[in-house]
Amino acid sequence: MVSSRPRTYSVEAVVVRASDFGEADRLVTLLTPFRGLVRAVARGARKQKSRLGGNVDLLRHIKVSIAEGRSSLHSVSQVESLSTLRGLHSGLEKMSTGLYLAEITERFSVEGGSNPALFNQLIYMLQVLDVEPLHPLMARWFEVQVLRINGFLPEIGVCVDCGDALEPADHVFSPVRGGLVCPECRASESDVLLSASLNTIKLLRHMVRAQWDGVRQLECSEDELRQVARVLREHMHFVLDRNVRSSAFMDEVTRWRSAPN
Ligand SMILES: [Zn+2]
Incomplete structure (x- = not known):
């Protein structure tokens, strides 16, 4: 029998996608080491005095408590910052490189798909980006490593x-x-x-x-x-078209799109 009580768990995560939702909420996609992508709503996060506040912004490295919803929509109940990544968040160019890294990581991930190596790779590169000057091979080396980790x-x-x-x-x-x-x-x-x-x-x-x-x-x-x-x-483009957008992946997307608001 399935319990109807919401279950709460705590995970390390990076916010790889965030958008405004409803009046004052934020909808976030989190990359986690063992649960792959987790999508959740951070209720009231856009209110000035929200205790979630800036911690659910893009590219935040956080420890987060998730309350599993009865539908597919979970909610963020508590957030704690794990590293500030101040250098990354203070520069537009670094931030846009970081967002690109997060985007490709997200595209190679699925909900529930444990992939700690991929998670660690993203954290590592964000930390490099935080402290080192931008380098034209940062994104290229990251792409190669993402392909290697996923067998592509x-x-x-x-x-x-x-x-x-x-x-x-x-x-x-x-x-x-x-x-x-x-x-x-x-x-x-x-x-x-x-x-x-x-x-x-x-x-x-x-x-x-x-x-x-x-x-x-x-x-x-x-x-x-x-x-x-x-x-x-071009290689990633073909890999993603062929493999990641497989049935399991598309199922997730469809389920997400049809989730009640
Ligand atoms: Zn040949």
């Missing part, structure tokens, strides 16, 4: 089609096929191919293996940065 890395070691070793030279990347393509396989399909110079390929391979400490010291040309950004963006 592109094939960059060998040809994605025939599996043959790739000569150390410039190649092309196929977002549809999910990896680098050797000269023989290049024309086997008429898909869109992206340039990947030898240096771009080396940079991608390095970012898979390296910690942030081993990436932040790299100096890349504009061309390499542009190519790496394009390859990763």
Whole structure:
């Protein structure tokens, strides 16, 4: 028998999405280590004297008590700040990078989907962003790590089609096929191919293996940065289209959209 009493639990979380809701409430999407995304309403959060206040704003790292609602809509009952991330919240550019990191993390997450590695990756990068100057590879390295954690890395070691070793030279990347393509396989399909110079390929391979400490010291040309950004963006686009927007994911979205206001 299902109990009708609301159950309350406490979790560490990052606010990855927030919007105004009703007269004075905020609707928040929280990323948690073991429960994936949790969507909840923070009642009265927009009132001046709310005890929830700024702690349910975007990119807050918090410990939060959630009261499970009878419908799918849960509510935030208590919030405590775990780290201020002051440097991140004080600059527009850092904040927009942080929001981008949160957005891709959210897109690779589902409600109830435990993924502590992904959660820790987001917290780590927000903390880096908080204290370090912006670096053009921050978002790229983060994308690579999110792909690695979720098992969606592109094939960059060998040809994605025939599996043959790739000569150390410039190649092309196929977002549809999910990896680098050797000269023989290049024309086997008429898909869109992206340039990947030898240096771009080396940079991608390095970012898979390296910690942030081993990436932040790299100096890349504009061309390499542009190519790496394009390859990763198009790859993520195809991965998300194919896999994350799977039936389970869409079910969640549908349930959320049809939740009573
Ligand atoms: Zn091939």
